[in-house]
Amino acid sequence: xxxxxxxxxxxxxxxxxxxxxxxxxxxxxxxxxxxxxxxxxxxxxxxxxxxxxxxxxxxxxxxxxxxxxxxxxxxxxxxxxxxxxxxxxxxxxxxxxxxxxxxxxxxxxxxxxxxxxxxxxxxxxxxxxxxxxxxxxxxxxxxxxxxxxxxxxxxxxxxxxxxxxxxxxxxxxxxxxxxxxxxxxxxxxxxxxxxxxxxxxxxxxxxxxxxxxxxxxxxxxxxxxxxxxxxxxxxxxxxxxxxxxxxxxxxxxxxxxxxxxxxxxxxxxxxxxxxxxxxxxxxxxxxxxxxxxxxxxxxxxxxxxxxxxxxxx
Amino acid sequence: xxxxxxxxxxxxxxxxxxxxxxxxxxxxxxxxxxxxxxxxxxxxxxxxxxxxxxxxxxxxxxxxxxxxxxxxxxxxxxxxxxxxxxxxxxxxxxxxxxxxxxxxxxxxxxxxxxxxxxxxxxxxxxxxxxxxxxxxxxxxxxxxxxxxxxxxxxxxxxxxxxxxxxxxxxxxxxxxxxxxxxxxxxxxxxxxxxxxxxxxxxxxxxxxxxxxxxxxxxxxxxxxxxxxxxxxxxxxxxxxxxxxxxxxxxxxxxxxxxxxxxxxxxxxxxxxxxxxxxxxxxxxxxxxxxxxxxxxxxxxxxxxxxxxxxxxxxxxxxxxxxxxxxxxxxxxxxxxxxxxxxxxxxxxxxxxxxxxxxxxxxxxxxxxxxxxxxxxxxxxxxxxxxxxxxxxxxxxxxxxxxxxxxxxxxxxxxxxxxxxxxxxxxxxxxx
Numbered sequence: 001x002x003x004x005x006x007x008x009x010x011x012x013x014x015x016x017x018x019x020x021x022x023x024x025x026x027x028x029x030x031x032x033x034x035x036x037x038x039x040x041x042x043x044x045x046x047x048x049x050x051x052x053x054x055x056x057x058x059x060x061x062x063x064x065x066x067x068x069x070x071x072x073x074x075x076x077x078x079x080x081x082x083x084x085x086x087x088x089x090x091x092x093x094x095x096x097x098x099x100x101x102x103x104x105x106x107x108x109x110x111x112x113x114x115x116x117x118x119x120x121x122x123x124x125x126x127x128x129x130x131x132x133x134x135x136x137x138x139x140x141x142x143x144x145x146x147x148x149x150x151x152x153x154x155x156x157x158x159x160x161x162x163x164x165x166x167x168x169x170x171x172x173x174x175x176x177x178x179x180x181x182x183x184x185x186x187x188x189x190x191x192x193x194x195x196x197x198x199x200x201x202x203x204x205x206x207x208x209x210x211x212x213x214x215x216x217x218x219x220x221x222x223x224x225x226x227x228x229x230x231x232x233x234x235x236x237x238x239x240x241x242x243x244x245x246x247x248x249x250x251x252x253x254x255x256x257x258x259x260x261x262x263x264x265x266x267x268x269x270x271x272x273x274x275x276x277x278x279x280x281x282x283x284x285x286x287x288x289x290x291x292x293x294x295x296x297x298x299x300x301x302x303x304x305x306x307x308x309x310x311x312x313x
Numbered sequence: 314x315x316x317x318x319x320x321x322x323x324x325x326x327x328x329x330x331x332x333x334x335x336x337x338x339x340x341x342x343x344x345x346x347x348x349x350x351x352x353x354x355x356x357x358x359x360x361x362x363x364x365x366x367x368x369x370x371x372x373x374x375x376x377x378x379x380x381x382x383x384x385x386x387x388x389x390x391x392x393x394x395x396x397x398x399x400x401x402x403x404x405x406x407x408x409x410x411x412x413x414x415x416x417x418x419x420x421x422x423x424x425x426x427x428x429x430x431x432x433x434x435x436x437x438x439x440x441x442x443x444x445x446x447x448x449x450x451x452x453x454x455x456x457x458x459x460x461x462x463x464x465x466x467x468x469x470x471x472x473x474x475x476x477x478x479x480x481x482x483x484x485x486x487x488x489x490x491x492x493x494x495x496x497x498x499x500x501x502x503x504x505x506x507x508x509x510x511x512x513x514x515x516x517x518x519x520x521x522x523x524x525x526x527x528x529x530x531x532x533x534x535x536x537x538x539x540x541x542x543x544x545x546x547x548x549x550x551x552x553x554x555x556x557x558x559x560x561x562x563x564x565x566x567x568x569x570x571x572x573x574x575x576x577x578x579x580x581x582x583x584x585x586x587x588x589x590x591x592x593x594x595x596x597x598x599x600x601x602x603x604x605x606x607x608x609x610x611x612x613x614x615x616x617x618x619x620x621x622x623x624x625x626x627x628x629x630x631x632x633x634x635x636x637x638x639x640x641x642x643x644x645x646x647x648x649x650x651x652x653x654x655x656x657x658x659x660x661x662x663x664x665x666x667x668x669x670x671x672x673x674x675x676x677x678x679x680x681x682x683x684x685x686x687x688x689x690x691x692x693x694x695x696x697x698x699x700x701x702x703x704x705x706x707x708x709x710x711x712x713x714x715x716x717x718x719x720x721x722x723x724x725x726x727x728x729x730x731x732x733x734x735x736x737x738x739x740x741x742x743x744x
Contacts, residue, residue, distance in 0.1 A: 011558075015565045022571065026578035141725035143676055145683045145696070146717040149703055153710050247569035251683060255703065266684050269577045281574050288567040 005297060012293045017067075019285045023278045024066050028059065075279030078268075087279035091261060095283075098253065098260035102245045104176060105183035109241070113188040114234060117195025118227060124200065132192070139189030144248040148182040148255040167258040179256045183248055187241045194237050198230040205229070232303045239295035243288040365661075368737040375733020381726040385719070389521035397499050398511035400518040401691040404485070404501075412504040412512075412711055414484045503715050506701070516716055519695040522688055523675050523723065526605065530612040530674035535667045537613060538620025543651045545621065546628030557625070564618045572611040572677065576686045579607035602689045608681060612674065620666050627659035661738035669731040672724045679720055695720040 057065075069076075075087040082090060120132040152165055155178065167175045202208070203226050211221045249262035257263070261280065268276040369375055398404065438457055445453075482500035484492065492498045503512035545556040583603035587595055598606060631637065632655065640650050656663070681687035682696030695716040702712035 011561060011565065015562050018562055019566055019571065023574060026574060137728065138721070138725060141672070141728055142721045143679050143683070143696075143724075145680070145699060146721055149699060149713055150717065152703075153713065243567050243569075247567070250569075250573075251680065254684065265573075269573060270685055272577065274578075277574060277577060281570050284570055285567050288570075289565060292565055 001300070004300065008293055008296055012289050015289050016282075016286055020067060020070060020282055021063065023281055024063050027274055027278055028062075070282060075282065076275035078273055078276045087276055090264070090276070091280065091283050094259065094261035094264050097258060098246070098249050098262050101176065101179050101183060101252070101258065101260065102242075102249055104180040106187060106238075106241065106245050108180065109184040109187035109191055110238075113191030114195045114231070116188075117192040117234075118199050118222075118230070120192070120196045121199035121203065121230075122222070132196075136189040136192050139185055140193070142185070143251075144182060144186055145251040145255060147185045148179075148252045151178050151182050152255060165256065167256050175256075179252050179258055182255070183245055183252045186248065187245060190241065191234060191237060195230060195234050198233040199226060201233075202226045202230040232299070235295065235299050235302060239292040242291045242295070246284060246288060361661075365734075365737045369733055372733045372736060375730050375737070378726040378729035378733065381722060382730060385520060385723055385726070386524070389517055389524055392517040393514055393521075396511065396514045396517070398501075398514045400510065400515045400693060402510060404505065404509040404511065410485060410501050410505040410509075411709075412482060412502060414480050414482065414489070504709075504711060506712065507705070512712065512715070515693050515698060516695070516719060519693045519698055519716060520719060520723065522692065522694040523678055523696075523720065526608065526678040526694075527671040527675040527727070530609060530616070530678075531667045531670040533609060533613050534617045534620050534670050535663060538617035538666075539624050539656065539663060541617065542621035542624030543628050543656060546625035547632055547647060547651055547655065549629070549632075553625075560618045560621055563615060564622075566615065568611075568615045569677070569680070571615060572608070572681065573684070573686060575611040575614070576604055576607040576681060579610060580604060580686075583607065602692055604681075604687055604689045608678065608687065612677075616670070616674075620670070623662055623666055624659060627662050628655050631655050631658050665731065665735040665738055668727070668734050672727040672731070675720070675724055675727070 073088055075091075077084050077086050078090060116132055116136075120129045123129045164175050165178075167179065208221060208226055211225045216225075246262070249260060250266050251262075252258070253260045253263035254266055261284075265277070265280045265284075268280065393400070438454065441453065441457060482502050484498065484500055488498045501511050501513065503516060505511055506515070541556065541560075545553045545560075580603045583598055583606055587598040587603065589595065628651075637650060637654060640654055645653075678687055678694065679696030679699075682694040683700045685697070685700065687696055688694045698716040699713055699720075702709065702716070705712070
């Protein structure tokens, strides 16, 4: 266990390093310098500024400095959107809103997706299975902006209506309904498809036959033996889904004007506020990688059959 | 049928005897000469592709999906030649058309009730002022105004009472007059946008962009992934270990974030490159647009890993086969063995994985275009059309619905066809 955890941890750190280096290189590949303004500063001023901020040093030294700053939690300051405000501050303010929506979206996706998948597996080959399969295939074929904007057209209304189209924190739960629903459709369908095949796999196993041969009741066989084992592979898909929900949040938050990190990230991209883009990318990447790591470890903890050192595919 | 037959419970070990009971005595009759002949015919050796095609043909869902894809290809590539408008052509007088219209007489009829709203307002104010004998206060003015504007709501009633019906397709007034004069005018089937650009042509071009991006990105992934995977799998040992660690790292990079980052950061660099010279590559950047190129770069950098993993697994299985040993004994080089012996043997996997890559590339392209970092104007794509439509969503809902629908249908068709192809080419994977 310890060896596996260590290995995964090293991989996670390497991945994060790759993302950080990539962002650094991209930041430096952008033409122009930070000191360009209406009044061209003299060469002496430029040199002094470059020296002050370490921009005269070789690229590799700058990269080292950049990584060091990241470790200290210094992601730079915003250039345009909120001038000179530290990026980390902005993230701290925006992220909770996004996280809340993401958590609820994922929650309903799991709570609905898993039972639907099991239901489909249990009714394999019947009309219910076909119906659910059609719905879920359509669900994974619709980009989240399509779902979000169709919901907006179909159900949205003003502040007083059941589902306000413009997110307002003061409206409470009401304004969370549509964004969470829109965000959860894709993961729900995806999870339900995975749960179906996992459940079918599980139902074909020998221990199910044993359980039936023992004369256990149908419900006991399904819930105690089949479902519990079918859930394990579903957990593996949660890691990528967390990333998806966070990134799908960009679109959903833009459509519903949610003041979350996703929308802000997109706005900073459109405004070309580079430090903000880089900082947010690194933060979100770190979060996603961490979540993947946690899910992977959890997966091994839940299923004791998997040999840890092999990595298990 | 006998209802007393107890159906076995789900998962039960009892055999399902219903299938056996359904057999009729005729089913046990000896085969006729014709049937025997066709049986022998069936057993003739078939090539890999013919066999796969036979299996694919039986899959109704996949065939329907293939039909939809062909229709969409015709729509995207032949359609713009038929429609006489250009995707960036402003048709003056045809701004904000709906995909439906009223005939000229009906329009005149409606105008006679509603059109002169301002005149009626002026008349009503005059009348009230004459009654009161002095100028009206702002509250009274607002009241009259409100009354006049609310009466216009009755237009809907008026239209219903007179049995005025929508006619299909959008025409501007000028176009209707020309049509009445005997000219043939091509309709705006899906209406126009707020600059008077024909929506149908824009949707066709958008579909074309999405398809091209999807197919090109998938081919890029195929090229990089297959090369990398086959080298890693064939050489094995330390080479494999290192190459697969790299794959693992790239695999866990959150792609969407990096793609967004890349398309932002590469854009100015590519623009600077484009304006720096006039060579072949400079012009290529100009034609494709910097955003599209950065999207391809992102795809090339990040999305090949799945393909590489799958191909590596296949090569690992195949390289211990006798024909590889034979080729090696005959002195074939590693490159030749990979190219001539190993890759052709995993062609099924290559085709299926490439095909399933297309919808995910389309997905990503529309996502980026929706956020405004995809294809750059005046070029259009389904995603950016949907984003534009959000501004006038309550009045012009069709502008969102049509591109969104076509996009979803396209992704769905590619997904279903890819699934069908997988079942046909590699029956072992079927679940």
